[in-house]
Amino acid sequence: xxxxxxxxxxxxxxxxxxxxxxxxxxxxxxxxxxxxxxxxxxxxxxxxxxxxxxxxxxxxxxxxxxxxxxxxxxxxxxxxxxxxxxxxxxxxxxxxxxxxxxxxxxxxxxxxxxxxxxxxxxxxxxxxxxxxxxxxxxxxxxxxxxxxxxxxxxxxxxxxxxxxxxxxxxxxxxxxx
Numbered sequence: 001x002x003x004x005x006x007x008x009x010x011x012x013x014x015x016x017x018x019x020x021x022x023x024x025x026x027x028x029x030x031x032x033x034x035x036x037x038x039x040x041x042x043x044x045x046x047x048x049x050x051x052x053x054x055x056x057x058x059x060x061x062x063x064x065x066x067x068x069x070x071x072x073x074x075x076x077x078x079x080x081x082x083x084x085x086x087x088x089x090x091x092x093x094x095x096x097x098x099x100x101x102x103x104x105x106x107x108x109x110x111x112x113x114x115x116x117x118x119x120x121x122x123x124x125x126x127x128x129x130x131x132x133x134x135x136x137x138x139x140x141x142x143x144x145x146x147x148x149x150x151x152x153x154x155x156x157x158x159x160x161x162x163x164x165x166x167x168x169x170x171x172x173x174x175x176x177x
Contacts, residue, residue: 035061046174051164065089084150093147102151115169133162
């Protein structure tokens with residue numbers, strides 16, 4: 001009986017000492033990398049927006065993602081309104097980054113496709129008579145995802161003014177992913 005008590009006391013002491021140990025916690029070190037945006041040519045984009053005029057395109061490394069965005073022709077003269085954003089990452093990006101100041105409608109969009117694959121498109125008539133189109137598309141190449149978002153507003157409301165979304169095609173950059 002005495003040996004059993006000694007063993008249980010020893011276990012209790014060991015347990016108390018073992019659970020009282022502090023300072024052995026591991027810490028996770030995260031490195032954030034943000035490069036300045038660099039101007040690029042349209043052919044350096046993962047997806048080339050054929051059928052719409054590109055004013056300027058940029059590329060930026062942001063942690064584990066590479067962001068590409070293009071300012072598109074803008075007949076409404078609202079600054080930053082017409083843009084296509086392309087993000088290469090390890091997982092699909094669900095919404096356009098807040099940096100670009102637009103969000104996708106919460107309603108059910110129209111499902112359609114282009115040379116990249118299926119995508120969702122929303123056409124929204126505005127109170128001033130303009131029409132805005134929003135789009136979201138995902139494609140995967142091996143272990144990388146490409147997420148594409150677009151906002152394009154025009155005084156025209158005819159479908160041919162946003163038909164360029166149906167003409168999106170992969171560039172050489174996307175083929176190399």
